[in-house]
Each structure stands twice: as C-alpha cells, then as structure tokens.
Amino acid sequence: MAEQHELREKGLRLTPQRELVLAAVRELDHATPEEVAERVRLTHPGINLSTVYRNLETLENVGLVQHSHLGHGGATYHAAEVLTHLHLVCGACGAVGGAPIEVAANFVNTLADDYGFKTDVTHFAVYGTCATCAQAEL
Amino acid sequence: MAEQHELREKGLRLTPQRELVLAAVRELDHATPEEVAERVRLTHPGINLSTVYRNLETLENVGLVQHSHLGHGGATYHAAEVLTHLHLVCGACGAVGGAPIEVAANFVNTLADDYGFKTDVTHFAVYGTCATCAQAEL
DNA sequence: GTAGCAAGTGCAAATCTTTCGCAATTAGCA
DNA sequence: TGCTAATTGCGAAAGATTTGCACTTGCTAC
Numbered sequence: 001m002a003e004q005h006e007l008r009e010k011g012l013r014l015t016p017q018r019e020l021v022l023a024a025v026r027e028l029d030h031a032t033p034e035e036v037a038e039r040v041r042l043t044h045p046g047i048n049l050s051t052v053y054r055n056l057e058t059l060e061n062v063g064l065v066q067h068s069h070l071g072h073g074g075a076t077y078h079a080a081e082v083l084t085h086l087h088l089v090c091g092a093c094g095a096v097g098g099a100p101i102e103v104a105a106n107f108v109n110t111l112a113d114d115y116g117f118k119t120d121v122t123h124f125a126v127y128g129t130c131a132t133c134a135q136a137e138l
Numbered sequence: 139m140a141e142q143h144e145l146r147e148k149g150l151r152l153t154p155q156r157e158l159v160l161a162a163v164r165e166l167d168h169a170t171p172e173e174v175a176e177r178v179r180l181t182h183p184g185i186n187l188s189t190v191y192r193n194l195e196t197l198e199n200v201g202l203v204q205h206s207h208l209g210h211g212g213a214t215y216h217a218a219e220v221l222t223h224l225h226l227v228c229g230a231c232g233a234v235g236g237a238p239i240e241v242a243a244n245f246v247n248t249l250a251d252d253y254g255f256k257t258d259v260t261h262f263a264v265y266g267t268c269a270t271c272a273q274a275e276l
Numbered sequence: 277g278t279a280g281c282a283a284g285t286g287c288a289a290a291t292c293t294t295t296c297g298c299a300a301t302t303a304g305c306a
Numbered sequence: 307t308g309c310t311a312a313t314t315g316c317g318a319a320a321g322a323t324t325t326g327c328a329c330t331t332g333c334t335a336c
Contacts, residue, residue: 048315088255107245116269117226127261131254186286
C-alpha cells in the first residue's frame with residue numbers, strides 16, 4: 001500500500017474507487033480509461049466513468065500511473081513501475097510490440113547532446129511496420 | 139498537377155474542394171483538419187468540415203498527404219513530400235521542435251536489424267522536455 | 277457536345293470521448 | 307464522534323469525427 005503515502009502527502013484520499021482504478025491499471029497494461037472502467041466494474045459495478053477519468057489524472061499527478069499514446073486518439077494508462085520498454089506500433093496490423101529502452105539510448109543521448117531535449121521514449125509509441133507485415137508487403 | 143494522376147488511377151475525382159484541401163495542407167504544415175478547413179474557407183467559404191475530413195482521408199489513401207500525432211488527441215496533416223524531419227514535442231510547454239531524420243538513423247537501423255521493425259519516425263512525435271523547460275526545472 | 281453513372285458534397289444528426297457543475301457522500305484528522 | 311474538504315455520481319456540455327441521405331457534378335462513352 002505504498003500509494004497511501006504518495007496520496008496523503010498531497011492532501012489526497014485513498015478511496016475505494018481510487019484503489020480499484022489503480023489496481024485495474026496495474027493488472028491491465030496499456031489500458032484505455034474505458035477499459036479500466038470496465039475492469040473495475042467487474043467488482044464494483046456502480047463506479048462512474050468520470051470517476052475513472054478523474055482518478056487516472058490524480059494518480060498520474062501523484063506519479064503512480066502514466067499514460068502513453070499508442071494509437072490515434074486515446075491515451076492508454078499503465079502503472080508507473082512498468083515503463084521499462086518502448087512501444088512499437090504497427091500501422092498495418094495494429095500490433096503493439098515492445099523493445100527495451102536501451103535500444104533508444106543512443107538516440108536519446110544524441111537528442112540530449114545536440115538539442116538539449118530530454119526524451120521520454122515511452123510516452124509516444126514508435127510507429128512503423130512490424131516484421132510480419134513488412135514481410136507480407138513483398 | 140501530379141495529383142490528378144494519383145487520383146484517377148483509383149477511380150477518384152479531382153474536385154475543386156479536393157484540390158483546395160490538398161493545397162491547404164501543402165501551405166500549412168502540421169495542420170489539424172479544423173485548420174485546413176479554416177484555410178480553405180478563405181477562398182471557398184462554403185466548404186464543409188465533413189468534406190475536409192473525407193478528403194484528408196482520401197488524399198492519405200492515395201499517398202498525397204500523411205498525418206502524424208503531435209499531441210493528445212488530434213492528428214495533424216502534412217504533404218507527403220515534406221516529411222523530412224521528426225518532431226520533438228515538449229510536454230511542459232507544448233512547443234514542437236524539429237530535428238533532421240538522420241539523428242534517428244541509428245535507432246531506426248537497430249530496430250530494423252534486431253526486431254524487423256520498419257520505423258516511420260515522423261508519424262509519432264518524440265516526447266520529452268525541451269531545453270528551455272529542462273533548464274527551468276533546475 | 278451531351279447523357280449517364282458513380283463519386284463527391286453539404287447538411288444535419290449521431291457517435292464517441294472527455295470534461296464540468298453541483299449536490300450528496302465520505303475519508304481522515306482532531 | 308464530528309468537521310471539513312476531498313471525492314463521487316449523475317447529468318449535461320463540449321469537442322472531434324463519422325455517417326446517412328438527397329442533391330450535385332466530374333469523367334467517360336457515345
């Protein structure tokens with residue numbers, strides 16, 4: 001229950017709904033707010049979608065969850081602990097692959113050295129064509 | 139008017155509206171559908187927003203324009219000719235910087251070699267903190 | 277040059293996602 | 307146990323994008 005500490009520090013409360021949202025984000029991975037709500041409703045049907053949105057935002061401010069953009073519109077959320085990989089999104093089939101952050105280390109360093117830009121590689125997906133689809137195109 | 143060729147090939151027509159949308163995308167850069175519509179309306183006030191959306195989609199299918207994701211929700215469109223740089227989006231101030239594609243060459247090659255993933259670095263922005271904001275944080 | 281057909285347009289309404297206001301509820305401190 | 311401010315639920319609002327449909331109009335064939 002480390003979250004209790006993070007929350008209280010900022011005058012925030014640990015409500016059942018908030019716990020459920022956090023738990024759902026931790027269980028699911030890359031979950032949209034809608035999916036989080038759905039998950040939470042399995043055990044707590046009455047929860048409101050607004051509440052999910054608000055809690056995702058709150059939990060993000062506190063640093064317990066983060067969001068990234070894997071596709072078009074919506075953000076997807078994941079627990080802060082697990083941002084250990086970057087996302088490879090295939091534009092052809094929609095698959096989301098993963099790769100360790102280290103493969104981008106050089107790229108990140110270059111941007112830092114030459115542009116003073118501190119990159120968070122996990123926030124936006126890396127877009128392209130996955131091996132399978134690239135194969136199929138030939 | 140190279141576009142005439144691209145369009146006809148697929149049984150599509152070159153309508154005034156379609157030309158205007160394409161012209162607007164070429165003049166603007168990183169334009170949202172809304173901005174494209176606004177631009178087109180300067181010379182052709184009656185154009186409908188749906189038409190802009192539909193034409194952006196059509197032109198993208200044909201390969202004359204492309205879209206990328208620079209921020210939260212919306213896509214922004216640019217002419218297919220000009221994807222010569224990647225986008226550095228600052229999460230703190232929202233500024234969109236640019237960097238030549240070459241800085242990512244190594245990264246792209248690694249992904250290709252190790253994962254068979256063909257990366258389109260221009261499609262999604264690179265997220266992080268710009269030099270100015272990184273400075274301010276200290 | 278003209279007719280015919282399918283593609284495209286305008287318009288309004290429908291969706292979908294996310295946000296907001298507000299009254300009722302409740303967690304956490306004294 | 308009581309208070310106060312944070313939080314929730316709910317409905318409505320806002321914004322973005324899509325869709326159905328009747329009307330219009332490129333483009334091709336004659």
